[in-house]
Amino acid sequence: MSGKISRNTPLIFKIAKEKFTAIEVGIFSPGEVAVESLSAGEIGYIVTGIKQPGIASVGDTVASMNDTLAPLPGYMLPRPVVWASIYPESQDDFTTLKQALGKLKLSDSSYTYEEESSGSLGRGFRCGFLGMLHLEIISERLHREFNLELVVTMPTITYEVTYKQGAKAGKREIIYSPAHFPDEGLLSEIKEPWVNITMITPIAYVNNIMPLLYEHEAELGDSENFGKDRTRLFLKMPLRELMRNFFDKLKSLSSGFASISYEIEGMRKADVVRLDILVxxxxxxxxxxxxxxxxxxxxxxxxxxxLHNILPRQMFVMNIQGKALGRIISSRKVSAFSKDVTQHMYGGDITRKMKLREKQKKGKKKMKERGKGKVNIPQDVFLKMMRS
Structure with missing residues (x-):
């Protein structure tokens, strides 16, 4: 807002509280051209020499070391609202993925990432994004710029839960992962983020879109017609429902003509439960x-x-179940590999065949008890489920 910055001037980022010395200052003409100094009102660049990603962020205030004024108002730290885990298809690419995320952080400080490990997918990163579009952009950049083949888990949002009993009774907690979502009986209140949506669509497709809005728990507000045959709809919807393939369904119903934009409204009470899959x-x-x-x-x-259609059979019968609300609500049985142990026998007493079959049955039961029925899930099964 005032003053002058020259080369070798001691400076500080007010928000990050990081001190540095200007190695070089310059202007764009249109390329980078070094100059002696930058004065108030001029547009240019400062070479800071800071090597840590995430220190320099859009909106921070640069000031001299002796400046005692508060930073310029209006700056807000970006807060992730959508979370997803990113894993390399091959664990050999883990180091490359880590370096790629660090490099992208230099040009886009609004996403966050931290290392995590999964018993099924190996080592990867838990990433936070500003929205679904932000997630798609980062994933596409990792693929195009760094030639990485990735596994991106189903996007999730954060929930704010309040416990009603147990050691955490009365406490509030932020839940980032469905696997850590508490059982229903432990909670007195659940809150989730909602979004304000503006949708523009040709009037001819409005009747097709209405059932979709009901399916995704949308609250329809005002609407207005403009242009020749277009209408603008104002909606409110849980962010959880927006991520449940809403955009793809909308494009299908409107032949690709409808478009939406959204912004976070705030937190509201949610009527949700955790769904577990058991094998x-x-x-x-x-x-x-x-x-x-x-x-x-x-x-x-x-x-x-x-999962029933893609999971390989085992040597014993196994159940695939969906569990929620404290009970099993869906179940399918995968039959075991079978071998005709009597194929070498021709004729003779039927009791001989019955004894062999009974022996085979007992052997499979003993094998299941010994291994406690554990199933090793192949990685390609996880990939197919994640990409559904």
């Missing part, structure tokens, strides 16, 4: 999700059916 009585955290109570049975049936 051979063992919960698989990678497949857990938080869904609306009214569609939990539909989601459980869909997930169990999909």
């Amino acid at each position: 051979a009585d063992e919960v698989l955290p990678a497949f857990s999700r938080v869904v609306s109570r009214r569609i939990v049975e539909q989601e459980a049936e869909s997930a169990v059916e999909k």
Whole structure:
């Protein structure tokens, strides 16, 4: 706002509280051209020499070391609202992925990432984004600029829960992962983020879109017609529902003509539950999700059916189950590999065949008890489920 910055001037980022010395100052003409100094009102650049990503961020105030004024108002730290885990398809690319995320952080400080480990997908990163579009942009940049093949888990949002009993009674907690979402009986209140949506569509498709809005729990506000045959709809919707393939369905129903923009409104009470997928009585955290109570049975049936179709058979019979609300609400059985142990026998007493079959049955039962029915899920099964 005032003053002058020259080369070798001691400076400070007011928000980040990081001190540095200007190595070079310059202007764009249109390329970078070094100059002796930059004065108030001029547009240019400062070479800081800071090597840590995330220190220099858009909106921070640069001031001299002796400046005692408060930073310029209006700056807000970006707060992630959508979370997803990113894993390399091959664990050999983990180091490359880590370096790529660090480089992208230099040009886009609004996303966050931290290392995490999954027993099924290996090492990866838990990333926070400003929205679904932001997630798509970062994923696409990692693929195009760094030639990385990635596994991106189903996007999730944060929930604010209040406990009603147990050691945490009365406490509030932010839940980032469906696998850590508490059981229903422990909670007195759940809150989730809602969004304000502005939708523009040709009038001819409005009747097609209305059932979709009901399906995704949208609240329809005002509407206005403009132009020749277009209308603008103002909606409010849970962010959770916006991520449930809403945009793809909207494009399909409107032949690609409808478009939306959205912004976070705030937190509201939510009626949601955690849906767990069990294989051979063992919960698989990678497949857990938080869904609306009214569609939990539909989601459980869909997930169990999909997993049933792609999961390889084992040497023993195993159950694939969807569990929510404290009970099993969907179940499919995967038959075991079978071998005709009597194929070498021709004729003779039927009791000989019955004894062999009974022996085979006992052997499979003993094997299941010994291994406690655990199933090793191949990685390609996880990939197919994540990309559904």
